[in-house]
Amino acid sequence: MRIDVLTLFxxxxxxxxxxxxxxxxxxxxxxxxxxxxxxxxxxxxHKTVDDYPYGGGAGMVLKPQPIFDAVSHVRKESVESRVILLCPQGERFNQRKAEELAKEDHLIFICGHYEGYDERIREQIVTDEISIGDFVLTGGELAAMVIIDSVVRLLPGVLGNEHSALEDSFSTGLLEHPHYTRPADFRGMKVPDILLSGNHSKIEEWRLNESLKRTKDRRPDLYENYINAQKEKNRTE
Known part of the structure; x- marks a missing residue:
């Protein structure tokens, strides 16, 4: 995968x-x-990249010309590119989006600053507008870093254990189950006996139940979606 980042910093x-x-x-x-x-x-x-907005208003707006030309330049080696605009108005980023982007050969991230982008940038060269949450950052750089990290770890061969990404929170639709490591007894706090039993089918059952319990308590929206998906799956089988 090739990743290009267009940024002022x-x-x-x-x-x-x-x-x-x-x-x-x-x-x-x-x-x-x-x-x-x-x-x-x-x-x-003067190498300026921003200007006052037509119609007035606070803040400056990124001009189209520098970004259009920069995207054209980095696209030379790969015409089929996903061009991602980091923007609080964009689609909320999640694990499904990370998995989708991880299948691409070329990603271009546009990191904005100032008040916003000239609308023609959105209309003509952008394929995806993505937000990492309902808050505003100084610029798109930190958001790009978050997305790139979540995408790159999904690429084949990047993680030491290929099953790690498959079992992450959100990949299964549930939050991940609790984890424990040695020692089995730390200051009187003991690892659940089932994890020491060697009974792998029982361990998997325990992990699923713990994932369900944790998701229901912490993210009832995800829990409801998971239960409804399971019901739909059972109806179609």
């Missing part, structure tokens, strides 16, 4: 792309990262 990504799983994924050549400062594509002699 490429230095923000250096530590993220050079650490942990994202670094290992690049070393395994599962992904390549490319940072582009779209200010470099400004046709204005």
């Amino acid at each position: 490429p230095e923000m990504f250096t530590g993220v792309f050079g650490s942990s799983i994202l670094k290992k994924a690049a070393e395994k050549e599962s992904v390549s990262y490319h940072l582009t400062n779209f200010r470099d594509f400004s046709a204005n002699k």
